[in-house]
Amino acid sequence: MPLPLCTLSSQAHHCLRALKSVKKDCLPPLCIARWASTSSVPRITTHYTIHSRNKDKRWEGVNMERFAEEADVVIVGAGPAGLSAAIRLKQLANEYGKEVRVCLVEKAAQIGAHTLSGACLEPRALEELLPDWKERGAPLQTPVTEDKFGILTKNSRIPVPILPGLPMTNHGNYIVRLGHFVNWLGEQAEALGVEVYPGYAAAEVLFHEDGSVKGIATNDVGIQKDGAPKTNFERGLELHAKVTFFAEGCHGHLAKQLYNRYNLREKCQPQSYGIGLKELWLIDEKKWKPGRVEHTVGWPLDRHTYGGSFLYHLNEGEPLVALGFVVGLDYQNPYLSPFKEFQRWKHHPSVEPTFEGGKRIAYGARALNEGGFQSIPKLTFPGGVLIGCSPGFMNVPKIKGTHTAMKSGMLASEAVFNQLTNENLQSKTIGLDVPEYEENLKKSWVWKELYSVRNIRPSCHGVLGVYGGMIYTGIFYWILRGMEPWTLKHPGPDSDQLKPAKDCTPIEYPKPDGKISFDLLSSVALSGTNHEHDQPPHLTLKDDSVPVNKNLAIYDGPEQRFCPAGVYEYVPLETGEGLRLQINAQNCVHCKTCDIKDPSQNINWVVPEGGGGPAYNGM
């Protein structure tokens, strides 16, 4: 069970709201000074990635040696990309009679427990990887039978026809619970001899002296909240490999370090992102239309805020629907709460009837890439490759990245296998460089697909906003199929897009009714999220004074709203003279939104103790 959020939060929120509406007579004395000076900032971050243990007396004499294992390939992340890569490597090894040791680490306690997606799956890559997936019992039980798309205004829904060939066409696709699909892929991988280690988070990239990647280290366990070692402290394990695959999914924290170290983003545009919030519901059987796929854009978002909804009717023996709401993280108003936008979307007159009489059974959130073709970094470097949503192969107008993630993993494995088994190979570095992966990816259908839709997302930045994007799709995509000779740009990092609170209008969200819409606490409880409470918060701050002095002062503390799990709260200081940031790290659902959207870029998400995080069942 997640630990309760701070009981003072509602008081703090109330104070902030009261300040905004200048009802001075309602203000309790605590809120008169909203932020503390830097000198009196209470310590928030205790993590060793910020406060080195080398000079900390509490760590003197603690054995810091690590046990090391050698493999041919180490894969970080058991998502569609990592598992497809692992399967492909072992298929090739078996086919050519070679011994290739493949180890895969996954931070979730069970494969699929941190996976969150829509998900409408395009089976193209699966057909290539495991053509007999039906016989193997893959959990693809719901072929899409009906596609609906609509623009919502406050009170009505304008249906939009989905012409064949438009990105939103789902004919031939399957509605799946991606966590279950990934779990099944894990079983296939293990059957082929892949060593799969759930519950182990890769915390650190290891390097050879020649600068190439040597492998990864899993995280240390047994550290107190204040950063001191516990009696059961255990050092992480080193996994060395000839090539390490980074398949952490969207905004991987190790990939972030690799971008800097190898300058991998030098020639591409900054990645842009969305946050996707999702629920599973059991609905009234009469309203259940197995195989139906519905998407909307428009209300409750304004035209300059990119986003929309999905509603998928599954066919798994009970009237189950997956619904969600995506908000582009380039939004500008710091008062916006993606969670509350999602909750109020469910009250639209064309949406609410579906949920009346139903029961919500699951909740979660995850960031997704929206930069597309323009934001793909260099994919290879000595000793490592980036695959899947880590570098970002999401087809944004389709809202699909599973098939491209899988294919990228397969292509990487084919290139790496050739190198591993090349007896004449003369490598300049100990960790192998495999540029052939990127070359082959550029010749594959992944590249072609992403190139053809490259201008759709950036076309939403014009005066007409999202509607401009729809017009662009109609004219240029449908007719020219992406053959137009120009490539549009994104506006820049999402963290730079927020406007100061003083230039924006606060958004009044309706109170949840507890039937169709819900509060954050009861939502997070449905994600099954759990972390060992007595460990340093894995949401680390480079500077503990920045949240209050900058984020709260200028942007009215947007982390309170963009975090879909209520991790960040501004609460009154014990001295009664202002507010401090409280981090309820145990509620974190690992969506990575704070690391992306923090306007100060002061938050660095690092892995918590392995196994911690959400416990999704088929999200």
Ligand SMILES: Cc1cc2nc3c(=O)[nH]c(=O)nc-3n(C[C@H](O)[C@H](O)[C@H](O)COP(=O)(O)OP(=O)(O)OC[C@H]3O[C@@H](n4cnc5c(N)ncnc54)[C@H](O)[C@@H]3O)c2cc1C
């Ligand atoms: C709301 C939403 C809706 C979507 N809808 C669709 C859809 O309908 N169809 C579609 O095709 N795609 C959809 N996508 C995109 C799709 O989910 C992704 O493209 C796909 O999951 C990418 O696969 P991946 O393996 O690259 O990353 P992920 O699926 O994110 O997997 C990464 C794995 O790595 C693990 N990991 C991360 N860091 C570490 C670490 N340091 N150590 C160990 N393990 C680690 C994670 O726990 C996770 O299991 C959607 C995404 C979202 C968020």
Ligand code: SF4
């Ligand atoms: S703390 Fe960050 S990563 Fe965790 S749920 Fe909140 S926004 Fe997502």
